[in-house]
Amino acid sequence: MPIQLNNVSFTYSPGTPFERHALRGINLSIADGEFIGIIGQTGSGKSTLVQLLNGLIKPTQGTVRVGDVTTTDKGVRLRPLRQMVGLVFQFAEHQLFAETVAADIAFGPLNLGLDPSEIAARVDEAMLTVGLPLEMKERSPFELSGGQMRRVAIAGVLAMRPQVLILDEPTAGLDPRGRDEILTRIGALHRERGITVILVSHSMEDIARLVSRIVVIHEGEVLHDGPPREVFCSAESLSGIGLGVPQATEILRRLRLAGWNVPAVALTLAEAHGFIVEAWRERSGEA
Amino acid sequence: MSMLQNVTLGQYFPGTSVVHRLDPRTKLGLALAYIIVLFIARTGLSYSVLALASAGIVLLSEVPIKLVLRGLRPILMILSLTVVLHVFTSREGVELVSFWFIRIYSGGVIQGFMLAFRLVLLVLSTSILTLTTSPIALTDAIELALRPLRRFGVPAHELAMMMTIALRFIPTLLEEAEKIMKAQLARGADFESGGLLKRAKSLLPLLIPLFISAFRRADELAMAMEARCYRGGEGRTKYKVLAYSRLDLYAAMCFTAVGVVALAL
Incomplete structure (x- = not known):
């Protein structure tokens, strides 16, 4: 499911005093199997952007093409598109409604008209993928912890077996452990299934070590687009819009300012550690 | 989702027009008075005066006409029903049409359209009130208006x-x-x-x-x-204390004039 955004703009309440341009002239193409991080400040338009990708909203201008479906075409069938492009909303646990965990996860597959045995299999599979024990199936989703509810909601989208999975701030409001758990699961999902994953976040830290490409959105426009190492080289421009770079990169940046001979970018603390030790050895060797 | 965007009630349209600047109590009182006059009025001429007054207020308020008219959409059904019922059931006045079982009398037509007109003016006046008054200001006004009733619990x-x-x-x-x-x-x-x-x-x-x-x-x-x-x-005090201004006096005076003229005609 390659995705192609062509000169896309989106305006909320056009023609009223509440008019707001959320996106302007976005060009973006996403290939199969990519793992993309979309980063931007609150209100930068990133949530609007992802809703365009499964036809929940349609561009005011330009076209969004997913596979061979153009969302603005007349008589376009959106349900198959929404099956192919799974979207997990921010605070997805707020959408839970069913009496049991299993019934909630089955909602999507049920809407696709699958038969009961297939649905049951998908519910199990989705629960295991997000790391929920199968004993929880008959529990009420409202008895679970916040992190578990979030995972039920993600499982509900996964059960539709999308080829593109979009997660809007999947870790917002979770404790560090819940956050790591979810991010690790998403990483594994991408590796094992080879599906396209689009992760929306305002935190560089979360995305840096996971994704292979970062798209920075600022005031409705694409500011940077490239592999993390490339994007993090522009630390000044990123902190200028209040985003900053991962801690590991920040340490190296400050060392370089202090005259140390270290690379400009590290994605993890371990990597930065390696660079620093090497530079340290080099220094002591010279002395 | 279009359904969710059509709710005009309580959709405050921010602005600084004369109508916006009136004290919410004045606006509430005048809207109430307008409705009462509307129900007392009997002749087409009175309605025309009231309609003219409404139109004037809409113009003064600087709220886009389209937005004001949007408030009428929910009552379209009731409006057409009112007209249809009156036109087809009333037996007053001169017979206009007589075809098979359908008999239309002039009285029914006039009455139907008058009533519909009254409804339109009613909804217009209330939507102008909510469009130019922030909900908070409006409830403030209601609280003050109800205050004397506290004595009765x-x-x-x-x-x-x-x-x-x-x-x-x-x-x-x-x-x-x-x-x-x-x-x-x-x-x-x-x-x-x-x-x-x-x-x-x-x-x-x-x-x-x-x-x-x-x-x-x-x-x-x-x-x-x-x-x-x-x-x-x-014992609760308010951060924003409502105060009448000269504008409120003028508005009340204009309105009294309109009301007297409307009822006299």
Whole structure:
């Protein structure tokens, strides 16, 4: 499911005093199997952007093409598109409604008209993928912890077996452990299934070590687009819009300012550690 | 989702026009007076005067006409029903049409259109009030208007607070409803096709989360109010104290003139 955004703009309440341009002239193409991080400040338009990708909203201008479906075409069938492009909303646990965990996860597959045995299999599979024990199936989703509810909601989208999975701030409001758990699961999902994953976040830290490409959105426009190492080289421009770079990169940046001979970018603390030790050895060797 | 965007009631249109700057109490009182005059008025001429006054207020308010007229959309059905019922059932006046079993009399036509006209003016005047007055200012005015009734045990402050909160959360809940709707649509939900029962059932995935979140919000709000020592209206002062200005006097005078003329004609 390659995705192609062509000169896309989106305006909320056009023609009223509440008019707001959320996106302007976005060009973006996403290939199969990519793992993309979309980063931007609150209100930068990133949530609007992802809703365009499964036809929940349609561009005011330009076209969004997913596979061979153009969302603005007349008589376009959106349900198959929404099956192919799974979207997990921010605070997805707020959408839970069913009496049991299993019934909630089955909602999507049920809407696709699958038969009961297939649905049951998908519910199990989705629960295991997000790391929920199968004993929880008959529990009420409202008895679970916040992190578990979030995972039920993600499982509900996964059960539709999308080829593109979009997660809007999947870790917002979770404790560090819940956050790591979810991010690790998403990483594994991408590796094992080879599906396209689009992760929306305002935190560089979360995305840096996971994704292979970062798209920075600022005031409705694409500011940077490239592999993390490339994007993090522009630390000044990123902190200028209040985003900053991962801690590991920040340490190296400050060392370089202090005259140390270290690379400009590290994605993890371990990597930065390696660079620093090497530079340290080099220094002591010279002395 | 278009359904959610059509709610004009309580959709304040910010501005600085003369109508916006009037004291909310004046506006509330005048709107009430206007409605009373509207119901006393009998002749077409009085209605024309009142309609002219309405049109004048709309122009003064600087609110786009389109937005004002949008408030009429929900009553279109009632309007057409009123006209149709009167036209076909009334037996007053001169017979205009007599065809098979259909008999239309001039009295019915006149009455039908007068009533419809009255309804239109009624809704217009109230939407102008809500379009130019922020909900908070309006409830302030209502609280002050109800204050004399406290002696008879009417909890004026509490009622106003309830209204303020309800008004405050309408947009929030609409936004929330839209979000949940989108989330369920993303899971392949279908809110539009199927029979009545199927459609009612398809609303459950929207309504249940909405109710849960409304209760959660209510709980959090109550907690936050208590944390700030809220204890009702007794001895409570206001940050924004309402004050009449010369504008209110002029407005009342103009309005009295219009009312007298309308009723005299």
